[in-house]
Amino acid sequence: MAYAKIYLDSSNTVAGHLTFMQSESHLPVVIKGQISNMTANTVHGFHVHQNPLGNGEFNCTAAGPHFNPYNTTHGPITANIMHRHVGDLGNVTSDSAGNINIDIHDSIIQLYNNIQSIVNRTIVLHAMRDDGGMGGFTDSKTTGNAGARIACGNIELNPM
Numbered sequence: 001m002a003y004a005k006i007y008l009d010s011s012n013t014v015a016g017h018l019t020f021m022q023s024e025s026h027l028p029v030v031i032k033g034q035i036s037n038m039t040a041n042t043v044h045g046f047h048v049h050q051n052p053l054g055n056g057e058f059n060c061t062a063a064g065p066h067f068n069p070y071n072t073t074h075g076p077i078t079a080n081i082m083h084r085h086v087g088d089l090g091n092v093t094s095d096s097a098g099n100i101n102i103d104i105h106d107s108i109i110q111l112y113n114n115i116q117s118i119v120n121r122t123i124v125l126h127a128m129r130d131d132g133g134m135g136g137f138t139d140s141k142t143t144g145n146a147g148a149r150i151a152c153g154n155i156e157l158n159p160m
Contacts, residue, residue: 002111004153006035009060009078013037015151016104018123025112031089031104035125035151038094045130045146046065046102048087048109049122060149063122067140069115073141076132084133086116088144091130100125104156118155125151 002020016034017033022028024106038044049063066074067087075084085106094100110116131137137145 002119002155002157004033004155006033006123006125006151006153007058008037008151009149010058012048012058016100018153020111020118020155022111025110025114028105028107029109029111029118031102031106033102035092035100035102036098036126038098038100038150040094040096040098043091043093043129044100044150045126045144046089046092047085047124047130047144047146048089048155049124049152050087050119052123053122053152054121056086058152060122060124060152062153063124063149066120067118074133074144076102076130076134077106084108087118087121088130090132092125097129105115119157121155122152123155124149 006016018033021030041148048067051064064083068085068142088140130144130146
């Protein structure tokens with residue numbers, strides 16, 4: 001099991017907690033948790049980024065690009081591994097109170113020690129909807145045109 005404490009960008013304000021569970025390497029990773037204090041009824045891109053944040057670092061830009069070990073273009077979470085970044089997890093939506101309840105099951109990311117492992121990387125919540133690489137914007141094929149990074153946290157095996 002892995003964990004992430006989510007901080008608002010460039011702040012030490014905790015916005016949520018996530019757990020990442022995978023019982024065996026051939027089974028999907030299940031991501032569960034909640035991120036709070038978001039604008040009500042908004043859709044946000046949700047991705048694993050390449051770099052972990054340094055100790056005490058809360059600047060989400062330091063997470064680098066999307067986790068993409070196969071050098072593919074950006075795609076929707078439903079795409080196969082050759083048509084999305086490993087870290088592409090689609091969109092999450094806030095409710096009327098500004099809470100995002102996360103329950104994602106994904107068979108491409110891994111917790112086990114292989115090229116697709118998301119352990120010691122950063123999970124990032126973006127300001128805008130991820131267009132799945134199909135929006136026609138200059139950054140659709142790299143970031144899903146998901147906008148600024150508004151919250152993030154390191155994915156770690158140690159409990160929070």
